[in-house]
Amino acid sequence: MKTQVIGALALAGSMVFNTAVANETVSVVGSSSVSPIMEVLGETYANSHDVVVEVQGPGSSAGIRAAHDGSSDLGMSSRDLKSSEKADNIKEVVIARDGIAVVVHNNNPVSNLTKEQVSQIYKGEVTNWNQVGGENKPIVVATRDTASGTRGAFEDIMSLKKKINGVKVSAISQRAQVASGNGQLKTIVANNPFAIGYISLGSVDNSVKPLAIDNHKPSIEAIKAGEYSVQRPFLVVYKEGRPSKAALEFLKWIHTPQAQNIVTEKGFISVK
Missing domain, CATH: 3.40.190.10 (Periplasmic binding protein-like II)
Structure with missing residues (x-):
């Protein structure tokens, strides 16, 4: 039976994007400034991959905490990390500038x-x-x-x-x-x-x-x-060893020309 396309759903205050009954869920939590572009990236990625990308935007500080405690695959921050938020096992990836x-x-x-x-x-x-x-x-x-x-x-x-x-x-x-x-x-x-x-x-x-x-x-x-x-930078933050393979593949895709073109189209500055 062909997998049913169900599109983008709004669930419990978060945005969930998938185009299939997916085998993987990628959770992304953090900055309300990064969230809108992350939602578009998640929806685009889900159109051609067997994943759900779930985006929540309670703020940068919450996203960094979520990365530290492992409660989400990826955190989002629209500011540089404070010295107290940095750690050897916390990785920072710039996905755009704003x-x-x-x-x-x-x-x-x-x-x-x-x-x-x-x-x-x-x-x-x-x-x-x-x-x-x-x-x-x-x-x-x-x-x-x-x-x-x-x-x-x-x-x-x-x-x-x-x-x-x-x-x-x-x-x-x-x-x-x-x-x-x-x-x-x-x-x-x-x-x-x-x-x-x-x-x-x-x-x-x-x-x-x-x-x-x-x-x-x-x-x-x-x-x-x-x-x-x-x-300022738009950062994705994660704890080394915490994100699933699907989350890391999604993060890698964000740096592709297709994704960076979306960044530019939405009024932000690409990094690739």
Whole structure:
């Protein structure tokens, strides 16, 4: 009997991709920024392989923990691993690169900020748009939750860390509105004329306005040229000896021209 094609299913808050009654399941857990491209890659791979690729996006920190404790085959992170998260048996594979776009409402007249200005806004040192060339209106700052890889990368790039009692902590203002994902943060900015936020470049659409940073607009071309510096890696992380053969074959496939073309088509930067 021919294997029945059942397509993509959504199960219990995760995305499960398979085109067959598969013999293998590959579990991938982590970054909500990496999840959308991983879902497409998983679905494409499952179209021609006898596997299920199950993707869940609770955040980069959760993905790295899942790799450490072996609760998933592969973890996803949209930031570099912290020194405390590194280990000899934890392997990191860059599958794509992504820009982080600083976004405002479409009606905001501001089109360019320096890195220093962005940092001052997020620290709460600059609180009115007229301080950076905009209207005399208070700035509404939106950020991601502390488990977000996008936030972690953004804090590193924009120098938004401070030391308290010898411990590095976030310097982002406590008054900032906190969003749980790219979609929610984008909605906050799209609905508030005075808001500012940051999202994955691949998530930018016409509902928000991406700003130039230091006179360089966020784009794949600008990132490849080294002009737009607000960027980070998309990592797959795994514990040596934990992933199944099917998971490692899927990870190997992600670096093929077919998969990397998908990465580019979805607005990210290929690594091959």
